[in-house]
Amino acid sequence: MANCLVAQSGGPTAAINATLAGVVRANQLNPLYEHVYGGLNGIEGILQDRLYDLTNLSAAENRLLRQTPGSALGSCRYKLKRGNDADYLRLVEVMDKHDIEILFYIGGNDSMDTVDALSEWARENKINKRFVGIPKTIDNDLMVTDHCPGFGSGAKFAIQVARATSIDLNVYTREEVYILETMGRDAGWLAGSTVLSGVVDVLVLPEVDFDRDVFLDQVKKCMDEKGKCYIVTSEGAHYADGTYLSAGETKNDGFGHAVLGGAGAALKQMILDAGISPRAKVQDLCSSARSANFAQSLTDVTEAFELGMSAHARSGNPAFTGQVVAVQRELVDGAYNAKFIAGPAEDFANHVKHVPTEWILPDYQGVTQEFYDYIEPLIQGEPDLVMENGLPKTIVPFNMR
Amino acid sequence: MANCLVAQSGGPTAAINATLAGVVRANQLNPLYEHVYGGLNGIEGILQDRLYDLTNLSAAENRLLRQTPGSALGSCRYKLKRGNDADYLRLVEVMDKHDIEILFYIGGNDSMDTVDALSEWARENKINKRFVGIPKTIDNDLMVTDHCPGFGSGAKFAIQVARATSIDLNVYTREEVYILETMGRDAGWLAGSTVLSGVVDVLVLPEVDFDRDVFLDQVKKCMDEKGKCYIVTSEGAHYADGTYLSAGETKNDGFGHAVLGGAGAALKQMILDAGISPRAKVQDLCSSARSANFAQSLTDVTEAFELGMSAHARSGNPAFTGQVVAVQRELVDGAYNAKFIAGPAEDFANHVKHVPTEWILPDYQGVTQEFYDYIEPLIQGEPDLVMENGLPKTIVPFNMR
Numbered sequence: 001m002a003n004c005l006v007a008q009s010g011g012p013t014a015a016i017n018a019t020l021a022g023v024v025r026a027n028q029l030n031p032l033y034e035h036v037y038g039g040l041n042g043i044e045g046i047l048q049d050r051l052y053d054l055t056n057l058s059a060a061e062n063r064l065l066r067q068t069p070g071s072a073l074g075s076c077r078y079k080l081k082r083g084n085d086a087d088y089l090r091l092v093e094v095m096d097k098h099d100i101e102i103l104f105y106i107g108g109n110d111s112m113d114t115v116d117a118l119s120e121w122a123r124e125n126k127i128n129k130r131f132v133g134i135p136k137t138i139d140n141d142l143m144v145t146d147h148c149p150g151f152g153s154g155a156k157f158a159i160q161v162a163r164a165t166s167i168d169l170n171v172y173t174r175e176e177v178y179i180l181e182t183m184g185r186d187a188g189w190l191a192g193s194t195v196l197s198g199v200v201d202v203l204v205l206p207e208v209d210f211d212r213d214v215f216l217d218q219v220k221k222c223m224d225e226k227g228k229c230y231i232v233t234s235e236g237a238h239y240a241d242g243t244y245l246s247a248g249e250t251k252n253d254g255f256g257h258a259v260l261g262g263a264g265a266a267l268k269q270m271i272l273d274a275g276i277s278p279r280a281k282v283q284d285l286c287s288s289a290r291s292a293n294f295a296q297s298l299t300d301v302t303e304a305f306e307l308g309m310s311a312h313a314r315s316g317n318p319a320f321t322g323q324v325v326a327v328q329r330e331l332v333d334g335a336y337n338a339k340f341i342a343g344p345a346e347d348f349a350n351h352v353k354h355v356p357t358e359w360i361l362p363d364y365q366g367v368t369q370e371f372y373d374y375i376e377p378l379i380q381g382e383p384d385l386v387m388e389n390g391l392p393k394t395i396v397p398f399n400m401r
Numbered sequence: 402m403a404n405c406l407v408a409q410s411g412g413p414t415a416a417i418n419a420t421l422a423g424v425v426r427a428n429q430l431n432p433l434y435e436h437v438y439g440g441l442n443g444i445e446g447i448l449q450d451r452l453y454d455l456t457n458l459s460a461a462e463n464r465l466l467r468q469t470p471g472s473a474l475g476s477c478r479y480k481l482k483r484g485n486d487a488d489y490l491r492l493v494e495v496m497d498k499h500d501i502e503i504l505f506y507i508g509g510n511d512s513m514d515t516v517d518a519l520s521e522w523a524r525e526n527k528i529n530k531r532f533v534g535i536p537k538t539i540d541n542d543l544m545v546t547d548h549c550p551g552f553g554s555g556a557k558f559a560i561q562v563a564r565a566t567s568i569d570l571n572v573y574t575r576e577e578v579y580i581l582e583t584m585g586r587d588a589g590w591l592a593g594s595t596v597l598s599g600v601v602d603v604l605v606l607p608e609v610d611f612d613r614d615v616f617l618d619q620v621k622k623c624m625d626e627k628g629k630c631y632i633v634t635s636e637g638a639h640y641a642d643g644t645y646l647s648a649g650e651t652k653n654d655g656f657g658h659a660v661l662g663g664a665g666a667a668l669k670q671m672i673l674d675a676g677i678s679p680r681a682k683v684q685d686l687c688s689s690a691r692s693a694n695f696a697q698s699l700t701d702v703t704e705a706f707e708l709g710m711s712a713h714a715r716s717g718n719p720a721f722t723g724q725v726v727a728v729q730r731e732l733v734d735g736a737y738n739a740k741f742i743a744g745p746a747e748d749f750a751n752h753v754k755h756v757p758t759e760w761i762l763p764d765y766q767g768v769t770q771e772f773y774d775y776i777e778p779l780i781q782g783e784p785d786l787v788m789e790n791g792l793p794k795t796i797v798p799f800n801m802r
Contacts, residue, residue, distance in 0.1 A: 167471035
């Protein structure tokens with residue numbers, strides 16, 4: 001009986017390890033493979049023959065794995081380039097050495113492209129190896145799949161921070177602006193999700209070219225009305241020429257301050273310079289939304305786990321390669337249900353799923369009801385976390401052992 | 402039967418409303434007062450006769466109040482100055498108008514001073530009004546009390562963010578520094594608490610004058626050893642001359658960059674300038690640690706609630722004025738137990754309880770075991786939150802109704 005390999009790539013999410021746990025558990029329920037190896041630090045580590053045997057991971061450790069943030073196998077930013085036969089051959093060499101017939105690659109856009117390229121190359125060169133993709137990304141920007149595992153938990157965290165800090169902002173009567181910055185270089189899903197907090201006055205997404213005057217007008221209107229303004233921005237907010245707001249000393253906005261830090265810091269400076277508010281606070285969520293295991297969405301973690309199981313089970317069909325498993329949304333008696341599907345990796349790769357422009361209200365006023373309806377089911381429920389000394393118990397990542 | 406008044410002052414915490422809930426509930430269990438009025442936006446609102454009747458708050462709403470962040474009555478930064486008889490007389494006028502004999506003031510240092518000043522003034526002027534303090538502060542810097550309600554929840558949140566983002570930091574093999582900044586202008590309790598995450602390599606507290614060379618040496622040592630460095634800093638980190646690291650263009654550190662933002666941004670710039678790490682991320686927790694109702698410590702929220710009940714019950718003694726209720730730590734069969742005490746407000750006011758210097762390790766290496774033992778009991782347990790649509794349900798703050 002041959003073995004399988006599973007690896008993680010790109011930025012982690014708070015649910016990416018649930019997918020790994022799903023692959024491992026599925027093979028215990030139905031041992032299609034003699035061993036389940038984890039590739040450490042993605043393709044980069046696999047090329048260095050760094051594997052970890054996960055076959056007999058206990059149920060208890062599997063449960064802790066699901067609530068461990070980060071990529072428990074470690075990750076990489078290394079992209080296997082099409083046509084790089086040396087890397088491809090080395091990969092096959094490592095797989096052969098351990099009698100591995102299939103690689104499950106958990107990742108985002110680039111990783112799905114890698115799955116596509118590898119499976120195509122194997123087919124063309126009659127190499128009997130298979131490659132399957134499983135999506136993850138906090139950015140939620142993959143095509144085909146209704147949404148990406150990890151996004152729901154990140155959104156749930158960001159929404160809770162927005163709700164809590166907005167209530168905090170309102171305790172004083174003084175005029176003040178609060179700016180929350182989230183990840184999201186190209187797509188505004190995560191920043192946009194914070195509207196579910198019910199507190200967002202002004203929303204800046206990368207889907208709309210930034211216009212300083214319109215933005216400041218909107219903030220001013222809000223301040224005039226209630227003396228407070230809660231702003232959320234994507235890190236990827238940018239001007240029409242593509243310059244990020246966070247790009248430091250900008251050339252287009254007519255004032256010459258050095259702006260260190262991100263989009264939030266840039267917006268703060270604009271507001272203070274324009275004299276719209278005497279005070280502004282900025283909170284950049286940095287990597288916490290993608291790692292907040294203490295604020296996981298049960299729906300998200302469950303789907304992430306089941307996608308891992310689905311990929312493993314489908315691989316029982318020897319023709320299953322170059323495919324990516326995904327979630328299709330359906331309504332059952334009017335209620336949200338996740339249906340599991342699979343499709344060609346090429347359909348997932350190299351495109352960014354943006355927030356539809358028709359869901360975005362003009363003048364930074366937020367999003368339409370469709371957006372709310374889309375996000376709401378994804379943040380439902382809380383897993384029953386195993387706690388230790390007041391903190392969610394985590395495992396030592398396999399790449400750190 | 403006379404009435405009582407309760408108000409909140411200063412910065413909120415994630416547990417400050419539990420104290421309010423405790424006062425309200427205590428009066429339902431034993432109606433010492435006919436009405437429990439909430440003063441909106443602290444002393445500032447009381448002087449404007451802005452009160453809200455909390456007497457019959459339902460048990461269900463009381464429970465939601467405990468999990469609502471911010472100050473549900475609103476807050477203020479207004480300090481009643483000693484000798485400001487006009488304000489004092491106006492306060493008595495408002496109290497008389499509503500037949501209020503006692504004010505419970507939930508706050509930090511300044512508020513305890515206000516309690517002291519008001520009770521002294523009332524005694525001297527033979528005015529039959531009483532003033533009682535109940536501590537809160539995320540900074541945990543009040544004297545007498547073993548710790549301050551709100552601190553445990555803030556610490557629990559900060560510790561969890563540190564743990565999660567550190568695991569996130571370690572997924573790549575690349576060299577990288579992560580800097581987490583917490584509140585704490587004068588005292589390093591909150592920043593220090595993050596050591597319980599087990600991931601903090603370098604800890605910068607306001608209790609130790611900042612020395613750039615020693616700091617950079619320590620970061621370099623850590624980077625040389627493992628290629629990563631997890632740094633936590635208090636916002637109040639400062640040089641020997643008192644200049645905050647966050648003070649913008651600094652005069653003492655020998656390089657001339659404009660530093661916008663806080664201590665974390667300043668440390669990042671130092672590290673990049675010194676070429677110690679090619680990458681550094683900064684996360685400023687801003688006000689989220691003091692408002693993260695989704696990461697409350699059960700111990701903290703329970704004690705906050707019980708302090709409210711204790712203050713109310715003790716006020717059954719007509720001589721109880723100018724006093725502050727507090728927590729004394731005791732060990733019962735070796736286990737942590739909170740004993741409730743009360744003491745003169747003057748003992749609490751106008752002093753800052755710092756992290757003892759003998760608990761701080763040299764060269765930013767963290768803290769001693771005593772510090773761990775001190776924090777650990779304060780972050781234990783999680784309240785069973787009432788959720789709605791995937792988020793902790795909150796009430797509309799009384800000052801927003």
